[in-house]
Amino acid sequence: MSSPSDDAILQSIRLYREALQQTQALFVESGEIAEGSYGWLAGSDAPEPAGNHNLPQQMDDLHEGFVMKVFATMVPASTARNLEQRQLGRILLEHVWGETVQGSKLHEAIDWLITTAEGFSWYEVTRPFLELPSLRDRWGEVITTATRMAHLIAMVDGDDSSAERAHLQSMLDGLENAKHVAKSPTSVTAPTIAAASPTVDHQADLDNAREAISWLRSEAKRLREGTGHDAANQPTPTHAGGGSPASAPPIQPEPEEPAEVDERTAEERLADARAKLDRLIGLDAIKNQIQTLANFLAMERHREQAGLPTTQPSLHMAFVGNPGTGKTTVARIIAEIYGGLGVLEKGHLIETDRSGLVAEYAGQTGPKTNAKIDEALDGVLFIDEAYTLIDESGQDQYGREAIQTLLKRMEDQRDRLVVILAGYPKEMTKMIRSNPGLSSRVGTTMHFDDYDPEALCRIFELIAAKAQYVIPTQSRRRLLRGFTHLYFNRDRHFGNGRTSRNSFERSVRRLANRIAGSMEVTRELLTTLQPSDIEIPDLTDAQLDAMTEPSGMIRVTCPHCDTPQVIEDTLMGTTTNCNSCSEPMEVQWGSPVIDMKAPAEPQPEQDIQSKA
Numbered sequence: 001m002s003s004p005s006d007d008a009i010l011q012s013i014r015l016y017r018e019a020l021q022q023t024q025a026l027f028v029e030s031g032e033i034a035e036g037s038y039g040w041l042a043g044s045d046a047p048e049p050a051g052n053h054n055l056p057q058q059m060d061d062l063h064e065g066f067v068m069k070v071f072a073t074m075v076p077a078s079t080a081r082n083l084e085q086r087q088l089g090r091i092l093l094e095h096v097w098g099e100t101v102q103g104s105k106l107h108e109a110i111d112w113l114i115t116t117a118e119g120f121s122w123y124e125v126t127r128p129f130l131e132l133p134s135l136r137d138r139w140g141e142v143i144t145t146a147t148r149m150a151h152l153i154a155m156v157d158g159d160d161s162s163a164e165r166a167h168l169q170s171m172l173d174g175l176e177n178a179k180h181v182a183k184s185p186t187s188v189t190a191p192t193i194a195a196a197s198p199t200v201d202h203q204a205d206l207d208n209a210r211e212a213i214s215w216l217r218s219e220a221k222r223l224r225e226g227t228g229h230d231a232a233n234q235p236t237p238t239h240a241g242g243g244s245p246a247s248a249p250p251i252q253p254e255p256e257e258p259a260e261v262d263e264r265t266a267e268e269r270l271a272d273a274r275a276k277l278d279r280l281i282g283l284d285a286i287k288n289q290i291q292t293l294a295n296f297l298a299m300e301r302h303r304e305q306a307g308l309p310t311t312q313p314s315l316h317m318a319f320v321g322n323p324g325t326g327k328t329t330v331a332r333i334i335a336e337i338y339g340g341l342g343v344l345e346k347g348h349l350i351e352t353d354r355s356g357l358v359a360e361y362a363g364q365t366g367p368k369t370n371a372k373i374d375e376a377l378d379g380v381l382f383i384d385e386a387y388t389l390i391d392e393s394g395q396d397q398y399g400r401e402a403i404q405t406l407l408k409r410m411e412d413q414r415d416r417l418v419v420i421l422a423g424y425p426k427e428m429t430k431m432i433r434s435n436p437g438l439s440s441r442v443g444t445t446m447h448f449d450d451y452d453p454e455a456l457c458r459i460f461e462l463i464a465a466k467a468q469y470v471i472p473t474q475s476r477r478r479l480l481r482g483f484t485h486l487y488f489n490r491d492r493h494f495g496n497g498r499t500s501r502n503s504f505e506r507s508v509r510r511l512a513n514r515i516a517g518s519m520e521v522t523r524e525l526l527t528t529l530q531p532s533d534i535e536i537p538d539l540t541d542a543q544l545d546a547m548t549e550p551s552g553m554i555r556v557t558c559p560h561c562d563t564p565q566v567i568e569d570t571l572m573g574t575t576t577n578c579n580s581c582s583e584p585m586e587v588q589w590g591s592p593v594i595d596m597k598a599p600a601e602p603q604p605e606q607d608i609q610s611k612a
Contacts, residue, residue, distance in 0.1 A: 008520060016152045031056030033135060066146075068096065074171070141467050146175065270341060281451070282451055319423075321450075339379075362397075369406060373406070387431040456487070460500040472528065472573060554567060
């Protein structure tokens, strides 16, 4: 096979450098999310050096181990003699060390890089994404970045050997196995069928999050020193987490860094929270309710400052809706809004369920419930599947004790605590109506509707855009038709946003398999989800093909004149002129104007002939 051209090599180097930067941004941004969701956990452990509290920096350190692990998996030490792959190794070392390695030292440095990375496990370099609830939704992006880098490394020399395909599969298997190693009470990608719908154990989630953050803080410095430039000169590389303490070079004490402080003003915190709310797909009614509530609280604050009488409404809420409709995400934003308004001092969110409140033995439930409430003071306590605390027979004394303890604290500390009860609509309505104490304290009920087909498509595109994927017109049609079928045939266990995420992750895997045999890897190839890549849960390719074959119509609204109109679905992903004002408008998605029915599986030709 002929060697790749210089232009092709330069293109691969450019794409690989971009992939490294995207991976770094993914990890750092995830560290910022974890800091906002779980930074308060630091206060529950023994004091640590101030520099250990910067989760974004620690995730930045972790990403170095991740990109090194991808390279080492695709280029084992015995084959690290390929000129083109050594060039990518040079780019990787430049990314990790911040300086260029050339000449004879490059070969030794790459050997060190591979040997060091072999000591990392996939579980270690991805653990926060597996065990921190607020980061699990980003697992698909982790798979995407790893797959993209792996393809660039495999194809940089223009060769598609069976060995490199085996290395790629080994990487995907390693990432899949890491999910099974993780201490998570729920799978990273929740299924969409009712039979497999898990019950979330928020107490286990919290315990795992605490342990994962503690691990990250203790290992970040070791990983940073083990992958740094000076470590390459050590006779024995340092392994992150997997190596024995005896093999690691002694850690020299460093001056403590000042703890990172949120320097945003209350107005900036409030603006950031509202921006997060506005970026959520759909949920228009929820957004209006929250905006009205925030405006009321802001008015009351101004009245208090002016010496005018104020009211103290109950801020406790009930969130009713099916799984995957964004209840936890909205609860976290509400906590931030209350923090920005000064209603709550911290504005953090504590998630729990029955297992986090109810103990196994008599007399222990009250203290356990109080302890959980203490964690949530000056913030929001989010209780998922809250209806499980009340038994219809009235014989559940433990659940009743938890409810009574909760009710007392909700009233006594209403200025320091907001409780949000969440669960299925029918069960939550029955729970609140059957308990006068709850109905008098829950001042607001928010209904989270299922996402419609257009919203499911927009969620898919939002996830894809973060990983810099593009969706052409025919792929959009395939997604809209598939999600339309799932929506109109849904039950109460419909996955909603999780369905979009599952579809995206499966589609990316299909893309990886499709381009595995490509002779030349281009940016377009790496970033375009073709129709054949699209996979919809519970639908076969034959069914999707039959759904997409006939032409269809969608309803859109012109952003210039607000005129609704019906256009062909083949215009999705393009720019067309409005039928009313003639202004150009971009058509990303639209609402289908007809219901889709699931077509039957195509019958084999011989069966058709026999029936004839």
